[in-house]
Amino acid sequence: MTHPIAPMVIRGNVITDNLIEVGGRGGDLTFLTPDAHAYLDQLPLGNPARLADLYELTFGDILDYAEALGERLDFATNQYLQEACALSYHTSPVTPTMIKGTYMGLRNMLSRAAITEAVESTVGIKYLEGWVKQKLIDGTDLEVRCFGARTLHIVAG
Secondary structure (H helix, E strand, O other), X not given: OOOXXXXXXXXXXXXXXXXEEEEOHHHOOEEEEEOHHHHHHHOOOOOHHHHHHHHHXXXXXXXXXXXXXXXXXXXXXXXXXXXHHHHHHHHOOOOHHHHHHHHHHHHHHOOHHHHHHHHHHHOOHXXXXXXXXXXXXXXXXXXXXXXXXXXXXXXXX
């Protein structure tokens, strides 16, 4: 059996070279993935200014992208999602029914309504869109804004 490949994605670039073999949880599966050491210089870890262009995106832009992605994550028609789900059966400590349910729910998690509700009820959209002026009870004026993480690690399975 050929080893499945888990690509690395950095700022929209899909990377599938400099592969190394890694083991999945439980030892039932090994897969290939790019050696992260070869790409550290491409990650904006050391200089947050390398993320400045992301602050030009509006929350609406992000919703548009998430919605378009969600439309493509229909478990019944997306063979890549089905393959990922099948591989997850070998690596996840939960039951196949739970795993499949998670994959089937991805589409709904990326709906405009679900994301808007989650963001508004936790962070507040206005804090993502720019600096928000506030006055504390002692009269102190301040401005607050959310800043994103410099990396996102999505665990397969």
